[in-house]
Amino acid sequence: MHLSDTQIFFLLTILKIVVVLVITLTSVAYTVLLERKLIGLMQNRWGPSRTGPFGLLQPLADGIKLFLKEDLMPLAVERPLFVLAPMIALACALVSIAVVPFGSLTVYHGVDLFEISDVNIGLLVILGITSIGVYGIALSGWASNNKYSLLGSLRASAQIVSYELALGLSLVGVVLRAQSLRLRDIVNSQAAHGALSWNILGGPAREHTAHGTVWVIAGGFQLLGFFIYLMAAYAETNRAPFDLPEAESELVAGYHTEYSSMKFAMFFMAEYANMITVACVATLMFFGGASSPFGHLFPYVGGHTAQIIEMALLPIFWFVLKIFAFIFLYIWVRSTLPRFRYDQLMSFGWKFLLPMAMLNILITSLVLAFHG
Amino acid sequence: MQLALFLIFGILCVAGALNLLFQRHPINSALSLVVVMMSLAVIYWTLGAEFLAAAQVIVYSGAIMVLFTFVIMLLNAGEEVRTRGSKAAYFAGIPGVLGVFTLLTYIFLREKSALGYANLGGGLNNGVSNIAEISRVLFTDLLLPFEVTSVLILVAILGAVVLARKEN
Structure with missing residues (x-):
C-alpha cells in the first residue's frame, strides 16, 4: 500500500499523540506509587507493598477504585463550571507535553518522530498553557460553593x-543564550560539550577548530536561574513546601474538597502531570534535554543498524533519567520541608525570587553583550 | 485548512463575545472573555504573529483575566438583574457602532495596499520566527514610545498603591 506524505503525516502524528499520552498517564500513575513508596521509606515504613510484587499493581487498584466510586455532586454547586473545572x-x-522534544531530531518522511509538535515559540506555548491551567483550580473552588474550597482556590x-x-x-537567561524560543534550538545550544555546556553549569572545554584545538568557556552559568525556576515551579504546581491551596490542617482538602470519584482523580492526575511537565522544562532548559552528559566522549558501538538504534534510543534514556531525577527531588522535598505560612510565601515570591530573577537577567545579558 | 481554522475560531470568538453580553453572572461573562481572547490568539498565530498570540494568552488570558475572576470570586458578586437598557444606547449607540464599523471596513479595503496585509495561514507554513525582528524594532525605532508606555504603567501602579494605602 502506498501512502502520500500527508497521510503519513496524519497517521504518524496520531500515533505520536496516542503513545505520548499513554506513556504520560502511565508515568503519572507510577509517580504516585513512587511518591508513596519513597515517602514511606523516608519515614521508616514500607509504603504500599501488598498489591502485586513490591506493590507494583497499586496504581491499577487505585484507578479501579476511583473509577468505580459513586460520583457525588452536592446540590448547591454551580453545575456546568463544577464539571468543567477538572477537565x-x-x-x-497534558497539552503542554505536546511541544516537548524527548529525543534527538529523528526525521521520518518529514515527520519528527520524537516530538509531537515542533513550534517555534515552544517555550511560550508551555508557559501560556500552564497559565491557563489556573482556571481549573480557581473555578473548582468557586463552583463548589464551599468556603474551604473557595479559600483554597483564592x-x-x-x-x-x-x-x-x-x-x-x-528562563530569560537561557533564551538569551540560545537566541530562540524553540525548544529544539535551546537543547541544541547545550549539546556541544556534554554536561559542561549545559545551561546550569559552565566550564573550560576543548574545541576543535580550523586553527587546531582551543580551550573555550562552555555552558550558560544559569545556576541562579535554575534555582529560581525550581522554587517558582514548585509553587506553580502547588507542591510542598508551597502546597497552601490544599493545606489539610487548615482547609480540609482545599479546592477539591467537594470532588469525588473520577473528577477528583482528574485533579490528582493534573497535579502529577504538571510535575512531569515541570521536570521536562527544567531538563530542556538547564540540563541539555535529551543530550548525553558525556557529549561525544564515547563512540557508538556495533554495526550500522545497531548504531542507528542507539542514536535514536540513548537520548530518550537520558531524558527519562533526568525526568526521574527531578521527580525524585520533588518527593524528597515534600517529605523533608514543612509548609510555608501564607505571608512568608508572598514576601518570598515578590521580595526575593523576583529581584533575584531580574538580577540574573541583568548579569546574563551584560556578559553576553561583552563576551558573546 | 487555514480557512477551516479561521472559520472555527472566528465563530468561536464571535459566539464568546455575544455570550459575554448575554450572560447574567459576571463569572460566566469573564470566562466568555477568556474564550474570545484565546480564539483571537489562534487567529493571530495563523496570520504569522506567533509572539503576539503567545503574549495574548500569557498576559491577557493567563494573568489579567485570572485577576478578574479572582476579584469576582472575592467579592462574591451575584447574578445581575436584566434591565431594559437606556434609550441613549438604542438611539445613539447602535447606529454609532454601525457607522464606525462601516467606516473602518471602507478604509481598510480602500487602503489595503498601503497598510500591508498578511495571507490567512501564511505564518503556519514557514518555520522562521519573527521575535528577533520584533525586539529589534521595539528597542531601536520604537524605543521612545515603549519607554513612555512603561512610565505610564509605573504611574498607574503608584496610583493604585496610593489609593490602596491605609490612612494612619
Missing part, C-alpha cells in the same frame, strides 16, 4: 499569578 485542569496539564490563584512572573523571568 480544564487535566487538559492543560490562595492558588494568587500564588500562581505571583510566582508565574519569577518563573518566566528565570
Whole structure:
C-alpha cells in the first residue's frame, strides 16, 4: 500500500499523540506509587507493598477504585463550571507535553518522530498553557460553593499569578543564550560539550577548530536561574513546601474538597502531570534535554543498524533519567520541608525570587553583550 | 485548512463575545472573555504573529483575566438583574457602532495596499520566527514610545498603591 506524505503525516502524528499520552498517564500513575513508596521509606515504613510484587499493581487498584466510586455532586454547586473545572485542569496539564522534544531530531518522511509538535515559540506555548491551567483550580473552588474550597482556590490563584512572573523571568537567561524560543534550538545550544555546556553549569572545554584545538568557556552559568525556576515551579504546581491551596490542617482538602470519584482523580492526575511537565522544562532548559552528559566522549558501538538504534534510543534514556531525577527531588522535598505560612510565601515570591530573577537577567545579558 | 481554522475560531470568538453580553453572572461573562481572547490568539498565530498570540494568552488570558475572576470570586458578586437598557444606547449607540464599523471596513479595503496585509495561514507554513525582528524594532525605532508606555504603567501602579494605602 502506498501512502502520500500527508497521510503519513496524519497517521504518524496520531500515533505520536496516542503513545505520548499513554506513556504520560502511565508515568503519572507510577509517580504516585513512587511518591508513596519513597515517602514511606523516608519515614521508616514500607509504603504500599501488598498489591502485586513490591506493590507494583497499586496504581491499577487505585484507578479501579476511583473509577468505580459513586460520583457525588452536592446540590448547591454551580453545575456546568463544577464539571468543567477538572477537565480544564487535566487538559492543560497534558497539552503542554505536546511541544516537548524527548529525543534527538529523528526525521521520518518529514515527520519528527520524537516530538509531537515542533513550534517555534515552544517555550511560550508551555508557559501560556500552564497559565491557563489556573482556571481549573480557581473555578473548582468557586463552583463548589464551599468556603474551604473557595479559600483554597483564592490562595492558588494568587500564588500562581505571583510566582508565574519569577518563573518566566528565570528562563530569560537561557533564551538569551540560545537566541530562540524553540525548544529544539535551546537543547541544541547545550549539546556541544556534554554536561559542561549545559545551561546550569559552565566550564573550560576543548574545541576543535580550523586553527587546531582551543580551550573555550562552555555552558550558560544559569545556576541562579535554575534555582529560581525550581522554587517558582514548585509553587506553580502547588507542591510542598508551597502546597497552601490544599493545606489539610487548615482547609480540609482545599479546592477539591467537594470532588469525588473520577473528577477528583482528574485533579490528582493534573497535579502529577504538571510535575512531569515541570521536570521536562527544567531538563530542556538547564540540563541539555535529551543530550548525553558525556557529549561525544564515547563512540557508538556495533554495526550500522545497531548504531542507528542507539542514536535514536540513548537520548530518550537520558531524558527519562533526568525526568526521574527531578521527580525524585520533588518527593524528597515534600517529605523533608514543612509548609510555608501564607505571608512568608508572598514576601518570598515578590521580595526575593523576583529581584533575584531580574538580577540574573541583568548579569546574563551584560556578559553576553561583552563576551558573546 | 487555514480557512477551516479561521472559520472555527472566528465563530468561536464571535459566539464568546455575544455570550459575554448575554450572560447574567459576571463569572460566566469573564470566562466568555477568556474564550474570545484565546480564539483571537489562534487567529493571530495563523496570520504569522506567533509572539503576539503567545503574549495574548500569557498576559491577557493567563494573568489579567485570572485577576478578574479572582476579584469576582472575592467579592462574591451575584447574578445581575436584566434591565431594559437606556434609550441613549438604542438611539445613539447602535447606529454609532454601525457607522464606525462601516467606516473602518471602507478604509481598510480602500487602503489595503498601503497598510500591508498578511495571507490567512501564511505564518503556519514557514518555520522562521519573527521575535528577533520584533525586539529589534521595539528597542531601536520604537524605543521612545515603549519607554513612555512603561512610565505610564509605573504611574498607574503608584496610583493604585496610593489609593490602596491605609490612612494612619
